[in-house]
Amino acid sequence: MQIICIGRGSYSKGKELAETLAENIGCQCVSREDMIEEAIKSGVAVGKLETAILKPHIFNERLAIEKELFQAFSTKYLLERAATNGGLVYHGRAGHLLLPGISHVLRVRVVADKEFRINDVMNRLNLNRAKAKSYIESVDEDIRRWVRMYYGVEWEEASQYDVILNLEQMHAWNAATALCALAELPEFQITPASRKAIADQLLAARARLALAEDESTYNARLAVRADNGTVSVVYQLQQAEAADKIPEVLKKLDGVKDVVCTMAQSNILWIQEKYDPESESFKNIFSLAQKWDSAVELLRLVPSEGNEQDETIQVTGAPDAAELKSGTGGGRKKGAYNGGIEDDDDEQVEREDDGGLNRTLTELARLGRSGGGRSVRTTPRRLVKAIDHSVEYNLLVVGDVFLSKGHAAQVRMAQEMCGLLNEKIKVPVVMADELKQQFFFGTRQLLNMLAYLTITAVIYFTVFTHQAQILEFLHDDNPTAKILSAGAVFVFVPVVAYVYGTASSLFLKLLRIE
Amino acid sequence: MLGELGGLFISLHFSNAAQVVVLGFVGGVLSGFIGSGGAFFMTPGMMNLGVPGIVAVGSNITHKFGKAMMGSKKHGEMGHVDKKLGGYLLVTSFVGIRIAVWINSMLFKGGGGSHGVGGGAASDLYISLVFVTILFFVAVSMLKDAFSSGGSDDSEGGPSTKLVEFFSRLYLPPMINFPVADVKISLWILMIVGLATGYLAGTIGVGGFIGVPAMIYVFGLPTQVAAGTELYLAMFMGGFGALNYAYEGYVDIRLTMLMYLGSLIGIYFGAYGTKVVKEVIIRIVTGMIIILCVFSRGIAIPMYMRQLGWLNINPGYDIYFNQASKALLFISGITGTLVILFYVVKAYRQRNRTYATLKATSTMKQRMEAAGVKAAGS
Numbered sequence: 001m002q003i004i005c006i007g008r009g010s011y012s013k014g015k016e017l018a019e020t021l022a023e024n025i026g027c028q029c030v031s032r033e034d035m036i037e038e039a040i041k042s043g044v045a046v047g048k049l050e051t052a053i054l055k056p057h058i059f060n061e062r063l064a065i066e067k068e069l070f071q072a073f074s075t076k077y078l079l080e081r082a083a084t085n086g087g088l089v090y091h092g093r094a095g096h097l098l099l100p101g102i103s104h105v106l107r108v109r110v111v112a113d114k115e116f117r118i119n120d121v122m123n124r125l126n127l128n129r130a131k132a133k134s135y136i137e138s139v140d141e142d143i144r145r146w147v148r149m150y151y152g153v154e155w156e157e158a159s160q161y162d163v164i165l166n167l168e169q170m171h172a173w174n175a176a177t178a179l180c181a182l183a184e185l186p187e188f189q190i191t192p193a194s195r196k197a198i199a200d201q202l203l204a205a206r207a208r209l210a211l212a213e214d215e216s217t218y219n220a221r222l223a224v225r226a227d228n229g230t231v232s233v234v235y236q237l238q239q240a241e242a243a244d245k246i247p248e249v250l251k252k253l254d255g256v257k258d259v260v261c262t263m264a265q266s267n268i269l270w271i272q273e274k275y276d277p278e279s280e281s282f283k284n285i286f287s288l289a290q291k292w293d294s295a296v297e298l299l300r301l302v303p304s305e306g307n308e309q310d311e312t313i314q315v316t317g318a319p320d321a322a323e324l325k326s327g328t329g330g331g332r333k334k335g336a337y338n339g340g341i342e343d344d345d346d347e348q349v350e351r352e353d354d355g356g357l358n359r360t361l362t363e364l365a366r367l368g369r370s371g372g373g374r375s376v377r378t379t380p381r382r383l384v385k386a387i388d389h390s391v392e393y394n395l396l397v398v399g400d401v402f403l404s405k406g407h408a409a410q411v412r413m414a415q416e417m418c419g420l421l422n423e424k425i426k427v428p429v430v431m432a433d434e435l436k437q438q439f440f441f442g443t444r445q446l447l448n449m450l451a452y453l454t455i456t457a458v459i460y461f462t463v464f465t466h467q468a469q470i471l472e473f474l475h476d477d478n479p480t481a482k483i484l485s486a487g488a489v490f491v492f493v494p495v496v497a498y499v500y501g502t503a504s505s506l507f508l509k510l511l512r513i514e
Numbered sequence: 515m516l517g518e519l520g521g522l523f524i525s526l527h528f529s530n531a532a533q534v535v536v537l538g539f540v541g542g543v544l545s546g547f548i549g550s551g552g553a554f555f556m557t558p559g560m561m562n563l564g565v566p567g568i569v570a571v572g573s574n575i576t577h578k579f580g581k582a583m584m585g586s587k588k589h590g591e592m593g594h595v596d597k598k599l600g601g602y603l604l605v606t607s608f609v610g611i612r613i614a615v616w617i618n619s620m621l622f623k624g625g626g627g628s629h630g631v632g633g634g635a636a637s638d639l640y641i642s643l644v645f646v647t648i649l650f651f652v653a654v655s656m657l658k659d660a661f662s663s664g665g666s667d668d669s670e671g672g673p674s675t676k677l678v679e680f681f682s683r684l685y686l687p688p689m690i691n692f693p694v695a696d697v698k699i700s701l702w703i704l705m706i707v708g709l710a711t712g713y714l715a716g717t718i719g720v721g722g723f724i725g726v727p728a729m730i731y732v733f734g735l736p737t738q739v740a741a742g743t744e745l746y747l748a749m750f751m752g753g754f755g756a757l758n759y760a761y762e763g764y765v766d767i768r769l770t771m772l773m774y775l776g777s778l779i780g781i782y783f784g785a786y787g788t789k790v791v792k793e794v795i796i797r798i799v800t801g802m803i804i805i806l807c808v809f810s811r812g813i814a815i816p817m818y819m820r821q822l823g824w825l826n827i828n829p830g831y832d833i834y835f836n837q838a839s840k841a842l843l844f845i846s847g848i849t850g851t852l853v854i855l856f857y858v859v860k861a862y863r864q865r866n867r868t869y870a871t872l873k874a875t876s877t878m879k880q881r882m883e884a885a886g887v888k889a890a891g892s
Contacts, residue, residue, distance in 0.1 A: 460771060464526075467768060471523050475763040482761050489576060489760035489767060490753060496771055497580025497778070504778045 001190050001198075002027060002087035002183055003078075004106045005095035007155075010139045011120045012112035013167045018091035020176035025183065028085040030078065032092025039073045042209075046070060053145040065212075065221055067150060072208035072224070074098050079202045093143040096160055097151045100388070101201065101374070104194045106183050109161040110175075113168040160385070162188075200226045203255050207231050210253050216245040223267075223295075223391065225372035229257030232365070232372045234264050234295040260365045264295035267371055267391055271299045271383070272399030272432070275356035277363035281399050281432040288439050289369045294394065296364055298373030300357050301383060301401050380417040384424045396421055399432035441509045449510065452503035459496060523766050524564050531772055533563055538577075538776025540847040545581075545777065546784020547791075547854050548800045553578060554649055555803070555847045556773060557641075557718060558811045562840035565769065567638040568622045571718060572759030573769040578715075579752030580770075581777065582745050595742040596735075599692045602701075603708040603725070603743075604750050610712020611751060615758045618717065622764075635821035642811050642818060645718045650808045657801035660794055699733050707732060715751045716758070780851075787854040799853055806846030814839040 002025055008014025015031065022029030039046050045066045052063055078098060082088035090098065096107035114136065121132035147155040158164060163182060165175050182188070190198075203226035211217040211224070211233075220242045223234040231250055235243050247259040270285055275298060289296050357373055364370035376386040387393075398421070402413045414431060422429040430438055437444065463470060474485045524530065537559040541552025553574045560570035622637040686700035711725040725747060729740035759765050788796060817835040819825040 463768060463771060467526070470767060474760065474765060474767060475522065477763070482763070485763070486757045486761040489765050490757050492767070493576050493580045493756060493770060494583050497583065497774060500774055501580075501778045505782075508779070508782050 001082055002106075002188070003082050003099065003102065003104065004087075004089045004108060004179065004183060005098055006089065006091040006108045006110055007094060007096040007161065008091055008110045009093070009112075009117070009143060010136065011117040011124075012110050013172050014091050014110040016172040017110055017165070017167065017175050017179075018089050020173050021179050022089040024176055024180050025087060025089065027087030027089060028081055029089045029091070030081055031090075032095070035074060035077050035090075035092070038077060039070060042073060044069045044073050049150070050146075053142060053149050062219075065219070068208060068221065068223075069212050071150075072205040072212075075201050075205040076209060079198055079205070083198075083202075094147050094151060094155070097147065097153070099201070102194050102197045104188050104190050106179070106188045107160065107162045108179065109158075109164040111164065111166050111168075113166075116168065196228075199255075200228070203229070203231065203253075207233070207250055207253060207256065211246065211249055214245065214249045217242045217249055222246075223371070227372065229255055230260060231256055231258070232260045232262065232370055234262045234267070234371055236263070236265055260370055262295045262365075262368055262370055263293065264289075264369075264371065265293040266295075266394035268292070268294045268296045268395045268397060269299055269387065269391075269393045270296055270397045270399060270432075271301050271401065273301055273303070273355060273401045273403050275300065275360035275399075277356070277360045281397075281435070282360065282363070284432070284435045284440065285397060286364070286367060286369060288395075288435060291439075292394065294369070295371030296369050297371035297391070297393075298357060298360060298364075299383075299387065300355050300373065300375040301380075302355070302375060302377040303402055303404070304377050304379045304382075380413070380420060383417070384421065387421075387425060393425070393427045396425065396427050396429040397432050397435065398429060439509075441506070445506055445509065449503055449506035452499055452506065456496075456500045456503050459499065522566060522569060522764070523768075526768060530563050534560065534769055534772040535776040537563075537847075538773035539780040540776070540851045541773065542777030542780025543784040543787075543851045543854055544780075544800075544803060544847065546781035547787045547796065548784075552777065552780075553718070554645075554807050555843070556777075558645065558807060558814075558839070558843055559847070560769060561638065561641075561814070562810075562836060562843060565766070566622070566634045567641040568618050568634075568759075568764050569766050569769075571618065571641060571716075572755075572762075572764035573766045573773070575715065575752055575755035575759060576765050576767070577770045577773045577777070578748055579756045580774070581781075582748035582752050595746045596692050596739055597746065599699075599704075599729075599733075599735075600743050600746045600750075602690065602704045603711065603747055606705045606708030607712030607715065607747065607751050608754050610709040610714075611716035611755050611758060612712075613709075614713045614716025615755070615762065619762055619764075635818045639815065639818035639822065641718055642815050644714070645811050646808050646815070648714060648718070649804050653801045653804035653808060656797050656804070660797035660801060697733050697735060703732065711747070712751060715748070716755055783858060784854060787858050791854070791857045795857075799850060803846050803850035806850075807843060810839045810843035810846065813842060 004018075004021065004025075006014055006018050006021075008018075018031070019029050036046050045063075048063055049066055049070060075098070078088060078090055091110075092098075096109065099105050117136050118129060118132045121127060121135055122129060125132070125135070127135065144155045147153060153160060163179070165179075167175060170178075204224045207226060208222065208224040211220070211222055221236055225232045233243075233246050233250075235246070243261055243263065246261050250256050250259050268285065268289055272281070276282065285296055288294070354375065357375060361370055361373045376383065378386055398414055398418050400410075401417065402410045405413065418429045418431060421427075436442060473481070474489070476482065476485060537556050541556040541559075543552075544555055545552035556577075557567075557570045557574050560573070561567050565573075618637055618640070621640050622634060686702045688701050689698045690701055690704070691698050707725070707728045711728065715725075725744045726740050729735040729743060733740075735743070756765065791799075814835055816825055816827060817832050820827045820829065820832070
């Protein structure tokens with residue numbers, strides 16, 4: 001089942017290319033316009049989402065739900081059509097971002113010469129050159145904003161595409177022929193892992209839309225994931241009443257074997273190479289999740305051995321949390337050309353060694369803290385792309401990674417990865433072994449609290465026993481004294497705020513109020 | 515020694531010191547809940563305790579300096595701060611603060627070189643009038659927005675976009691691009707907003723109430739980026755305001771320190787409240803609290819007018835005006851805080867009940883699995 005997603009701007013010959021390509025491959029061609037029309041018929045407020053890119057301040061809770069629904073609808077729409085027609089060619093503004101995590105999707109960007117586009121607009125819309133140019137620029141800007149707002153990435157970033165085609169000199173028919181050849185490569189053939197990813201994503205999308213159709217759950221913000229028939233739903237405390245209805249709604253859905261509901265106000269993403277539910281890191285992260293009302297999502301990083309240029313993201317499904325099956329793995333393998341024939345033995349190896357992901361997810365599900373999980377084979381630089389940008393994470397925890405390296409290299413590379421994630425994801429990132437120190441109350445924190453409280457007490461005692469002198473100093477009319485008093489206030493106040501602020505935050509941490 | 519300064523710095527004893535701590539706590543809860551400074555409550559609260567308006571503002575802006583410094587770091591980590599936008603606003607906001615401090619000082623000194631009682635009343639009246647006018651507008655807009663959504667989150671939602679559209683159409687070059695906030699804004703509009711924010715921060719210590727709505731309504735910024743950028747701005751404005759007021763001798767460091775005792779604890783409770791209360795309720799509660807604070811300050815205005823000789827009222831009534839104003843302020847702040855704490859406790863209890871159910875279900879499921887029975891559903 002071939003899936004090719006083409007990202008295009010307006011009037012860039014993308015449509016012509018997509019239609020020729022679909023004809024050559026013998027599958028259906030779907031445009032963004034077709035999909036939007038169907039989405040609107042299904043009740044998704046696409047118009048409001050479009051308006052929000054120009055007026056981001058109108059983006060409220062309801063629009064956040066509409067965004068979830070649009071993403072679920074587009075996944076369902078595309079995957080159902082791909083399954084029915086034995087493949088699919090999609091073309092639209094953010095085509096390359098619509099089916100993340102399905103490894104065999106060929107992501108294409110089509111660009112065309114600006115002059116050509118301007119001329120095309122002038123002819124088709126009967127506009128003068130200046131207006132046509134402004135029209136093209138304005139549409140491109142809208143696309144840029146849409147991609148940035150709803151997917152958190154830059155539209156023009158080349159690394160998001162498998163191939164970029166400039167149709168300035170190449171005819172659309174020849175470009176389609178070239179893409180046909182490219183699509184024949186083993187990297188773009190369906191594998192057991194991508195088949196599973198399709199099944200999981202389709203089930204999750206159907207589940208999300210089913211919840212939106214039910215009266216009791218239509219107004220709730222819900223993050224839905226699926227894995228081998230187990231559907232995980234993360235809901236917020238405000239929607240606790242609706243949560244009781246979630247299993248009721250979902251059990252009617254075909255393919256749902258089990259439903260795991262997790263109440264969470266926030267999300268923690270835990271990146272590690274091997275997980276162990278008995279480990280100290282697990283206990284710390286679980287305690288933090290309880291304190292913060294967080295769902296914990298696991299992202300198992302299997303470091304890629306390849307170089308940066310030909311690295312590949314490989315996604316394997318998460319395990320069946322309910323039945324403790326150890327049946328995940330596979331995915332597109334990087335390496336020597338194999339003519340499209342996948343090696344089943346390799347898949348088996350992947351299934352047998354899931355790095356403790358299954359057991360850990362099962363334990364999290366049992367404790368009501370599971371936010372789902374998956375494995376990724378990639379390099380730290382590409383890991384940023386494997387992270388789901390539609391989820392608002394509150395903390396990224398980096399545990400033991402690069403286990404095949406020596407200790408010093410492990411520490412250095414993990415720290416480099418933390419820095420990179422922090423820069424790209426804009427979320428606090430901590431190492432797992434720093435969790436305790438930063439977020440929990442132990443002996444060290446107790447001593448810190450006592451020290452800060454003592455300093456606070458000394459400062460307050462000193463000030464309140466010398467009120468008259470201090471006020472006189474602060475109100476001295478002498479110009480030198482005025483400068484000195486202003487300087488003293490400027491330095492003293494942040495010190496008091498810092499010392500007392502730290503003491504009070506540690507005290508509240510002791511009372512488990514954060 | 516305090517005699518000479520007696521008109522400027524109040525004498526502190528346990529009772530009024532405790533009231534300042536309570537003001538700080540309530541201000542902290544409201545500040546954590548609303549996302550903007552709690553000065554709209556703390557400034558008039560201190561004035562009701564007999565602190566001259568100018569000292570209340572000076573001490574409050576100093577308090578804001580330290581608090582914003584602690585808070586803006588977190589927002590920065592979350593990518594909610596547009597430093598470029600903050601930088602542009604900062605320059606003109608400093609001018610606004612200077613103007614505010616100058617006007618306030620002139621009024622307080624009654625045009626002369628000494629701190630007279632009449633001057634104090636003029637400054638108090640001026641601060642109160644600005645406070646009432648601006649915050650009345652803010653509260654009414656907030657309540658209108660909340661009620662126009664019919665009390666539900668289902669509506670079109672969000673604030674009106676008319677101003678954003680108007681200023682986009684106006685196109686006053688040079689236009690400056692701000693990548694984090696993802697907006698293009700005219701330099702002239704930026705300067706006006708910066709000036710207004712600085713002026714209000716310097717006059718009533720509540721710059722955020724003009725800065726945040728302006729960033730949302732006029733610039734079209736997402737709410738989180740507006741709040742983060744405002745906090746970043748508040749850190750510098752607070753620092754600059756503190757320097758200016760301290761230079762003029764109008765900062766009572768004791769009041770600032772007492773406010774910290776309450777506010778740095780209260781802010782945690784308020785922030786937790788935002789996680790468990792619906793957006794529309796946050797807007798209604800906030801609007802109601804602000805409007806009651808406005809009425810509270812409005813009640814005190816005749817007293818200042820009488821002190822200036824503009825109204826002929828029995829001076830004996832001053833105490834009633836002051837007490838009524840103080841009572842209304844405390845009622846609004848404390849009621850608002852109690853409402854927020856009610857939701858916090860309710861959510862906390864609901865969370866515990868959910869966990870208890872989850873635990874029971876989990877235990878039952880484990881037993882069934884141990885007995886070889888597959889549990890249906892979750």
